Amino acid sequence: MAGKKPLPNISLVDEELAWMDVEDALFDMQETGRELNEVWEEFRKGNVPADLHDDAPLRLEDAVCLPELAGVYTVNPEFRERSESITVKTLRLAIERKELAVVRPNTKNLYVTxxxxxxxxxxxxxxxNPRTSSSGKSAAMRKDESRTRPSGTSTTMTSNTSLDAARRILQELKKPSTTTSSKSTRRK
Known part of the structure; x- marks a missing residue:
């Protein structure tokens, strides 16, 4: 005991708590190290979100993977996930209707930002969205447009009713107008 320094006055309980704190810290460091390794591996593979500039041109196929459209856009194209609700066709239709601005470097390719x-x-x-509910329609209209038919009806009967209505409209249109004078509508 001649060369050893005496330990500070620490009780055994305090010493065990200190070791537990050290073990917890080491465990946390190992866990953090594992998490960092996982993140690094994902980054190395390219399975991390890509940071794109707001005005960077994107092909429509890539644009549907953006988070704005509920997709996943990663550095590596293999890990990209397309939006389930917005498709390339949806974007093309919006471009055709002039609702979505497009960057067109040539006549073949379409890009958006x-x-x-x-x-x-x-x-x-x-x-x-325009209302798709029929709750605002009159009862007569709802009855005519019902998908279920009363028993004993057929498609022919329904189509004849529509045909009869079209014929009545045509007959009304063929009649001479009461506000037009007979001079100006003289037939040759």
């Missing part, structure tokens, strides 16, 4: 996609989405949300 994150900024134009966000503007298009905001415009779509502002428009509101």
């Amino acid at each position: 994150r900024r134009t996609l966000r503007e298009w989405l905001e415009a779509c949300q502002g428009q509101g």
